Amino acid sequence: MANPRMCPHCRAFIDPKARVCPYCENEVGKPAWTRQDTGSALRGLIPQTHFTTVIILTLNFGLFVASLILSMKLSGASMLSIPVGVLVEFGAKYGPLIVREEQWWRLVTAGFLHGGVFHILMNSWVLLDLGSHAEEVFGTARYLVIYLVSSTFGFVASLFWSPMVPSIGASAAACGLIGAMMAYGYRSGSGMIWSFYLRWILLIGVIGLLPGFNIDNAAHLGGFVAGFAMAYLAGTGRIAGPVETIWKVAAGAAVAVVAVSFLLAYQSLSRVL
Numbered sequence: 455m456a457n458p459r460m461c462p463h464c465r466a467f468i469d470p471k472a473r474v475c476p477y478c479e480n481e482v483g484k485p486a487w488t489r490q491d492t493g494s495a496l497r498g499l500i501p502q503t504h505f506t507t508v509i510i511l512t513l514n515f516g517l518f519v520a521s522l523i524l525s526m527k528l529s530g531a532s533m534l535s536i537p538v539g540v541l542v543e544f545g546a547k548y549g550p551l552i553v554r555e556e557q558w559w560r561l562v563t564a565g566f567l568h569g570g571v572f573h574i575l576m577n578s579w580v581l582l583d584l585g586s587h588a589e590e591v592f593g594t595a596r597y598l599v600i601y602l603v604s605s606t607f608g609f610v611a612s613l614f615w616s617p618m619v620p621s622i623g624a625s626a627a628a629c630g631l632i633g634a635m636m637a638y639g640y641r642s643g644s645g646m647i648w649s650f651y652l653r654w655i656l657l658i659g660v661i662g663l664l665p666g667f668n669i670d671n672a673a674h675l676g677g678f679v680a681g682f683a684m685a686y687l688a689g690t691g692r693i694a695g696p697v698e699t700i701w702k703v704a705a706g707a708a709v710a711v712v713a714v715s716f717l718l719a720y721q722s723l724s725r726v727l
Contacts, residue, residue, distance in 0.1 A: 506594050507585030510566075510601070511578050514624060517544065517566050518574050535570045542620050545719040547609045547673075549617025557722065559715035561613065565605035567622040577624040584631040584654075591638055595698070595705040596688050602708040604630020604681040611676025619670075626673040629658060630681025637685035 525540040542548050545563030552560050568574035589597045608626025612619075632655045639647030655678060662669040688701070 504582070504586045504589065506589055506597060507582060510585070510624075511581060514566050514568065514574060514578065518568050520544070521567065534572065536568075538569075538620050541567055541569060541622055543723050545715070545722075547612055547621040549613055549619075552613060553617070557718070559718045561606050561609045562602075562712055562715035563719045564609050564622050565602075565624055565627055568624070569622060573623065577628065580628045581624055581631075584628055584635070588631045588634055592634065592685065592688065593701075595701040596685075598705040599701065599708050600630060600634050600681055600684050600688070601627050602712060603684055604633070604677040607680035608670075608673035608675075608677030611679075612670050612673040615672035616670070621670045621673055623670070623673075625658075626670070626677035628677070629655065629674045630677040630684075632658075633678040633681030633683075634685035637682045641686060641689070 521536050521540055521544045525536045528540065538546075542551070544567055545560050546567055547560050547564040551557045568577065588600070592600060605624070605627035608630065609621060612621045632651050635651045636648055636655070639645070639651065658674060661667060662671040662674060
């Protein structure tokens, strides 16, 4: 089946061409992104169902451009491959600096860095697709927490598995979103959602075993496990109350941790420039 869409009534995933949900038998109308208020979400430039995802992608691209400019300035590198040394200076996961220098923030910043144009374009395509579904299912607060915790936990797993090998990329978070959507499918009893995202993670797993791709499978596995566990416990309820307030506070704290991590990364980078 083509990329499924969500029923706005029962929140089941259905065929994108369907006009009536086969589960709740309500009309589904137009896709959510065509029904946004043009006065919100940056005056309609970004659909609300993608808003947080687009902000994350914008941050990723901004950091990619910055690291690319520095690498071209220092070594004349091309867009196809940014030198590992530059990525380490920008905040890649690298065991010796995390352990000996206590640069814990690298476990956070690594998830927003990319090593070349193909790397960032591939991850951006995957995140835009996954993020739009996860953001709509879980809401902004849960989505942010799941995304950031999955990414960080993925690099924690990578640190234990291969501490001497630098690692970067948004794919740990992407695997976390796949795990989250599979948890949602399991809890909601939707075999279609479960099987759809199971194919995603199996494909990523197969690619990770192929030689020559230099893929951090530990980060993928760590992100997937964290995303599944968090989404299974989190649920998707959005009724105003103490639970929702807790999730909003947690999302704010997660964003604050990211901001502090990049501030520390900037301070570290400034000392070597």
